[in-house]
Amino acid sequence: MIGSNQNELERDEKIDVLHSIPFFIVHAIGIVGPFFTGISKVAVVVALSLYFIRMFFVTGIGHRYFSHKSYRVMVCPKVTQGLMAFLFTTCVQKGAVWWASHHRHHHKHSDKPEDVHSRKLRGLYWSHIGWILCPKYHSTNEKLVGDLKKYPELMFFERFHLLGPVVLAVLCAILGLWLGPQWGTSWIQMLVVGFFTSTVLLWHGTFAINSFAHMIGSQRFNTGDESRNSFFLAILTLGEGWHNNHHHAQNREAQALMWWEYPFDVTHCIIRIAELAGFVQIKKR
Ligand SMILES: [Zn+2]
Ligand SMILES: [Zn+2]
Secondary structure (H helix, E strand, C coil): CHHHHHHHHHHCCCCCCCCCHHHHHHHHHHHHHHHHHCCCHHHHHHHHHHHHHHHHHHHHHHHHHHHCCCEEECCCHHHHHHHHHHHHHCCCCCCHHHHHHHHHHHHHCCCCCCCCCCHHHHHHHHHHCHHHHCHHHCCCCHHHCHHHHCCHHHHHHHHCCCHHHHHHHHHHHHHHHHHCHHHCCCHHHHHHHHHHHHHHHHHHHHHHHHCHHHCCCECCCCCCCCCCECHHHHHHCCCCCEHHHHHHCCCCCCCCCCCCCHHHCHHHHHHHHHHHCCCEEECCC
8 A cells, every 4th residue: 555655656756857957057057167267265265154154044944943943033023033034045945934844744754655855765866856856846835834824924035035045146246246356256256156056065965964864874762764863964964963863852942962962063052042142942842
C-alpha cells in the first residue's frame, strides 16, 4: 500500500526545466560571474556578511519564528513581524508563509512517503534541489499555515517576495559604485559576488539541512526519522545542524542541548541576547 502511494506521489513529481531557468541563471551568475568581474577583499567580506546575516534570517525568522513560533516579539509585534517577513524575502526563498508551510509538512511526515524532501526515501539530489524545482511544490500548503495567513502584511510580502531580493541587489550595486576603484571593486563586482554568489551559497547552506542533516552526523534521540546532529552543519547554518535535537523537540527555540553545543547555535545566542534586551521572549517548552 505504501509502495503504490509512493508511485502515485512520484508520477507528478517532475522538475520543470523551463520554470527553473531563473534558478539556473542565479547559479550561473554566482559561480561563473566572478571569473569575469574579478574578486576583491571587500566583495568577499560583503558576500560572507550577507551569507551569515541572511542565514540568520532563514534560521531565526523563517524557521524558529514563523515555522515554529518558538519566541514572541515584544516590541510593536505587528510592525516588527511585517518587517521580519520582508527581511526573510531577501534570502530569495519565496515568502516566509510558503517556507513555513513546507517546513511544517516536513515535521509532520519526516522521512515518511508524504515527506516532500525525504533524503532517505527520495535520494540526496531530490531532497537537496529536486523538490524545489518541482511545480507541485511551488504553491503554499494552505492548510498548515492558517495562523500566518490571517496577517495581510505577511501575505503582501508573500505576493511580492521578489521585492526584497531586488532591493538588496540594488543596494549591493550602489555600495560597489560608492566604494569604487579605491577599494578595488565596482558596482558589477559587488552585484555578482556580494549578491549572487552569496545567494547561491545561502541556498545550498539552507538546502543542506533538508539533505545532509538527514544523512551525516549522529542521532542522540530515536525520533523515527533520519535527522542527525552535525557540528559541521551547525557552523555553516548558525545552529541548524543540531537537527536531531530539533526533530526531538521541534518547538523549542534553542537547537543546542548540551553546554558545548550552545556556542555553535549562533541563532539561539542572538535570540537570547534580543531577549535580554527586552525585544523578544523565548517560549518555555
Ligand atoms: Zn528534518
Ligand atoms: Zn523545524
